[in-house]
Amino acid sequence: MYFKTKGYRVFNVFNTILLILLSIMCIIPLVHVLAISLSSKAAADANLVALWPIQFSLEAYKKTMFNPVFLHSIWISVLRTVIGTAITLCLTFLAAYPLSKDNSVFKGRNIYSWIFVFSMVFTGGLVPFYIVIQKLGLIDSFWVLVLPGAVNTFLVILMLNFFRGIPKELEEAAFIDGAGPFRTLFTIYLPISLPSIATITLFSMVFHWNSWFDGLLYLNNASQFPLATFLQTVIIQQDMSSMSSSPKEMELISQTTVKAAQIFIGAAPILIVYPFLQKFFVKGMTLGSVKE
């Protein structure tokens, strides 16, 4: 057996070490930022913190949590994630079912799938899109965060591939018992598609939680910003004008530790759902992309 040879054992040791190092590299930046957020201001400003907090302090989190703009942006993000995911899920589930049918069963399928695919491969570009949003009166509205991205062709494809894997006999049996497509979809397909619904839910949640550009583009008032947009303006652009204007708060935001705490809070929900997510998405991804 090859893995008993000396050469392979040496390789195995080096390989294991290399991969462990690589995987550690993937989380070091996060550990670093967590360490800074938990250190004292003095230690962080003096650049002393590496991977472990120095002079442990929760001060940064306390300050962040007393910042009303920050808290409100979390609320907007939660709201958008819940509503946006719900809408996307309904649309995806409904659209994927007819699209998963054979051409012989559903004649219009080809036309519909072309409409979906073409929307994926060709776009009007940023400027015309912006003008449409403007004409619809969605600028400065909460709905601009939810509606434009509601249909996601990629997720529809994942879902319809899952539907195709369900044995046809199940549906035929339902038809014989007199169930129509709607009834079949909701009473037969819905319960068995829970794993793939979970995948889509989690993809959609991550998408909404992470989205920042639409907020920056369509919302003029910083008090309406979702968290990701708020963090973008404050941490990346270092634009304090989106903060409340009191000097006390301006000072608050420029501190290294508070910045780190905000970054970490921004990443926290992902870090929390991630372990649950991982169980599903590996299966979902390969189901959607590898086909016989």
Next chain:
Amino acid sequence: MKTLRKNWPFHVMLLPSMIFLLIFSYVPMAGIVMAFQDYKPWLGFTGSEWVGLANFRYLFERQDSIQVIWNTLVIAVLKLIFNLFVPFIFAILLNEIRRVKLQRTIQTLVYLPHFLSWVILGGILIDLLATDGFANRILSTFGVQPIFFLGDNDWFRFTVIASDVWKEFGYNTIIFLATLAGINPSLYEAAEMDGATRWKQTLYVTIPSMIPMVAVVGTLALGNVLNAGFDQIFNLYNPLVYAKGDIIDTFVYRTAILNGEMGFGTAIGLFKSVISMILILLSYRLAYKWANYRIF
């Protein structure tokens, strides 16, 4: 008529999605006429002056837009290559780890960065890669002079590509691991009978079995070659590195939205959309031809 009566529930199910696609995908396509106008918001589509191809001529006369197209291609192509080969090699190496628990743990850690946004990672990287940041402190222990990763034109592209590969390589490994798991074990057994070492088995069994998937992933990525990564560049760049780091999407944002050159911005957007569409359709066709891959 008969089929319509039978299939009406299907049409009803598709209706909501169609409405959304019509409003948010197809109506904006009509806005493309702006590319042929000197668009003024207060005059609208009907009132703005028609200028024919002037916006496109301007696009190819301006020094900066040529540079931007070039930057986009360079960054995207390098990303494509590295995002193909790093996960490929990583998957093969990871597959050699026999301890299931360790393998799972490594997987969990390397997939993670994919799910964090470039805002979060940008915030971390800007700090980490500053001249007095954590990365340079480590380098200085090896006697390396501080490197201005995000503010130096020569280093910026490297940083962008390296950080993108860092973020995505784990996630891109998934598909290759799935392929590896699908290789018929009897191939390995036969090779072993013939006295092949593990290295030879990798060379003659593993790699050839994975080539079709590499071809599919590579061709599909080809359609993305004008998307050099708006989110990433936008969150990492600054005026110091516009020369080498500005890409089509960030350029459109700055000229059209910030400077108000709407017609010009639309023209670049259209240029990009048309080329992208051709590339995507081509890559789907090739993926279908080579590996029987179909998206729908």
